[in-house]
Amino acid sequence: MAWIKRTWKAHEADEWTKEDWFAIILSPLSFILITFGLALSLFGLTSGFIMLVAGVIVTALMFWIIDPKLNAISSDYESKQHEYLKDLENIQKWENK
Amino acid sequence: MVHFTPIDFFWAIAYIVLTVLSGAFFYKLGKRSGADFFLAGRGLPWWLPATSNFATHTATDTPMWFSGFVYKSGMFGVWQSLFAGWCAISAWVSTRIFRRSLAGTQAEWQTLRFSGLPAELLRGWIAGWQVALNMFIAGWVGVAMGNVCKWAFGWPLWYGLVFFSSACAIYAMSSGFWGVIIADVQQGITMLITIILVSIWGSIAAGGPQAIITKIQELGRPDMLNPFHFTGWVSGDYPLMWLLTMIAVPFLGGFGMATHFDWFVEAQRIQSAKTVKAAAYSIWWGAAAVIVRNSIWVIAVLAFFVLYPNLTSESDYQLAWFRIGFEFFPPGLVGFFFAAILAIHFSTISGILNLGAMYATRDIYHHYMNPNASEKQIIWVGRLMTFVVLIGSFFFGIMVGENVTKWLFFALWLMVAGTWLPNILQVVWWRFNGWGYLSAWIANLGICWLVVWILPAFGILKDLPQFYQFWLLMALVALVYIPVTFLTKPDDMDRLVKVYVQTRPIGFWGPVKREAQRRGLLQKLEEIELAAEKYSAKE
Numbered sequence: 001m002a003w004i005k006r007t008w009k010a011h012e013a014d015e016w017t018k019e020d021w022f023a024i025i026l027s028p029l030s031f032i033l034i035t036f037g038l039a040l041s042l043f044g045l046t047s048g049f050i051m052l053v054a055g056v057i058v059t060a061l062m063f064w065i066i067d068p069k070l071n072a073i074s075s076d077y078e079s080k081q082h083e084y085l086k087d088l089e090n091i092q093k094w095e096n097k
Numbered sequence: 098m099v100h101f102t103p104i105d106f107f108w109a110i111a112y113i114v115l116t117v118l119s120g121a122f123f124y125k126l127g128k129r130s131g132a133d134f135f136l137a138g139r140g141l142p143w144w145l146p147a148t149s150n151f152a153t154h155t156a157t158d159t160p161m162w163f164s165g166f167v168y169k170s171g172m173f174g175v176w177q178s179l180f181a182g183w184c185a186i187s188a189w190v191s192t193r194i195f196r197r198s199l200a201g202t203q204a205e206w207q208t209l210r211f212s213g214l215p216a217e218l219l220r221g222w223i224a225g226w227q228v229a230l231n232m233f234i235a236g237w238v239g240v241a242m243g244n245v246c247k248w249a250f251g252w253p254l255w256y257g258l259v260f261f262s263s264a265c266a267i268y269a270m271s272s273g274f275w276g277v278i279i280a281d282v283q284q285g286i287t288m289l290i291t292i293i294l295v296s297i298w299g300s301i302a303a304g305g306p307q308a309i310i311t312k313i314q315e316l317g318r319p320d321m322l323n324p325f326h327f328t329g330w331v332s333g334d335y336p337l338m339w340l341l342t343m344i345a346v347p348f349l350g351g352f353g354m355a356t357h358f359d360w361f362v363e364a365q366r367i368q369s370a371k372t373v374k375a376a377a378y379s380i381w382w383g384a385a386a387v388i389v390r391n392s393i394w395v396i397a398v399l400a401f402f403v404l405y406p407n408l409t410s411e412s413d414y415q416l417a418w419f420r421i422g423f424e425f426f427p428p429g430l431v432g433f434f435f436a437a438i439l440a441i442h443f444s445t446i447s448g449i450l451n452l453g454a455m456y457a458t459r460d461i462y463h464h465y466m467n468p469n470a471s472e473k474q475i476i477w478v479g480r481l482m483t484f485v486v487l488i489g490s491f492f493f494g495i496m497v498g499e500n501v502t503k504w505l506f507f508a509l510w511l512m513v514a515g516t517w518l519p520n521i522l523q524v525v526w527w528r529f530n531g532w533g534y535l536s537a538w539i540a541n542l543g544i545c546w547l548v549v550w551i552l553p554a555f556g557i558l559k560d561l562p563q564f565y566q567f568w569l570l571m572a573l574v575a576l577v578y579i580p581v582t583f584l585t586k587p588d589d590m591d592r593l594v595k596v597y598v599q600t601r602p603i604g605f606w607g608p609v610k611r612e613a614q615r616r617g618l619l620q621k622l623e624e625i626e627l628a629a630e631k632y633s634a635k636e
Contacts, residue, residue: 011619014601020189027185027381028348031388035175036324038392042296043306043322059385066189074374077197084599088199091208092459093468 006068010076013069020069026062030055099249099423105432112436113264116443119283120268120276127272131463131475134273135455136201136369141278143375143382146366149278149448150383152285153362154181155390156445157438158241163391164417167398168408171313171321173335176343178391184363184384186351188377190603191524195354196367196376197600203227203355203364204460207531209596210523212589215531222538224460227361231453232486234358235262235446236493242442243494244412245419249435258494265443266487269450270480274369277447284440289390291422291437294430296393299400299421306396312403321399331562342564346517352603353521358513365452397421446490453486454479514567515541515574525604527593533582540577545570594618 005012005019033055040048101109127134137145166174184192200206204227207219239258246257268276303309313321320326328335350356354364363380370376401417408414422434458479463470470478513520519537522529548570552558561569587593593609596602598618613619 016601016603020603023189024186027189028182028344031179031182031185031385032344034385035179035388035392036172038389039172039175039324039395040322042300042392042396043310045322070193070374070377073193074372077373081199084197084199088205088209092205092464 008072013072023066108432123272143378146379147382149281151386152281152444160418165415172324182347188381211531212592227456232489235490240494284444299397303400454482457482514570536581537578
């Protein structure tokens, strides 16, 4: 799936891209499929098993897409976090209005 | 009445003693700093806040309202529990943005996102409202415990409310969020095991899954097994519009912050996570555990339905899950079940007490009353505020009484209906300013009580279905904040650029992004990265 980007530079990962939108769409779908898939599966209903398996596949696909991007965002942001925290404490103490 | 054997007493007493003592174990970590007392030092791996999310959102009232929905509507009632769905989108959008802001609370976010007087008013307003709301939540969860103890042991309502909330306040006061989050892990595991056991026992008592299906059909309620059983677009008990509201409101709410009152609880856990990724994962997996829990509960409640099909009083059938455990577990396991109920109760109450105290301490005391407070003062005020929230919860608990589900819907949906869209706009639209947001909060407070309680009570407005009330409230409040936004100036561009560069929000931020680029704030970062890459390539 070459159209899914899995190698990110920090400044690219900061932008909202199609990978984010895939995760945004797949995530609710995964929740709905798992909720009803599991509930119906516990009654031994075939429709439940189908929904549950679909839910697991959708979840795995979502993480496969979003995980590399989150890694890039996280590692870049942590390097600046200390400075941002200092700024936050200034606002807390009315020093940076 | 539930009969306890000596081994049952052992489980219950041992659990209370161990949990309270564990607070003392983390006392030293909690008193290191304000960030430790309220955010566990901001360095947790994702699975700790995730487990805490699950444990905190499994409260004593949760199996009550869930049983109420499913006993009445079967699988269709599960949609009503899907409000945890806001985390599905939030994990990848608003969680990411909020974690980057580093704001300890949603009130603090106001002074980062907005500027000037409205930002300060919003911070004070949200902080005060959160202190009151957390008293209310602790009160209604506490009184749910009162209801369980009244049914199980014949105690007066206030025994369960006062005694058990006070017990968990001990460790919330001594070790702060460290004690809360570590206890949540143990409590989360205990409650998940118990939830699975209750479903197994309930299912066996009703003759197994196939027998439950057969009996539901014999009772003339096959619709209870169909989550897509609609009675029309807007009419009947299960209208499609209601379902669409149930899907749209929580899921789309994930683009915003504070679209659901659970956001305020999650916000604390988001900031306790070590990295942006850990925060996102903690929200997603915490909510995933919640929806799995709901699915496991369904079989226990439907088993109860076929065992007791003719209950008409809500206060009777909302105890379905508790009754399965107390009535069908063997002696010895009943005490373990009660210990699990305590785990469920403690995890929510301790988290809520700490959260309410956080708003009172960080946003009211530290920001407005004593900006130069030392870490020691912050921690002691935090402890005092934990106690104040506890006492307030007793008053609210007595007020809620036995009508847990009715209050829940009002608090969950209708009290946030008018601010639902503004809560999204504050994240996705640069032009939505502090005055607009503040006016939405004030207008919502008045209009929601008018539409839901006051006007129907005087016969001026029809008692509308809940999904109509939601959209009506949203529209009425928009009539206030949209003109206010356009009639007042945009927020200060310096502040907007700062928040944009730090948090990189989604949506309509074009003018702010261009200004940040013009100031060289975005290119600069990219240039630094490219230079670093060139340097490492040379190396």
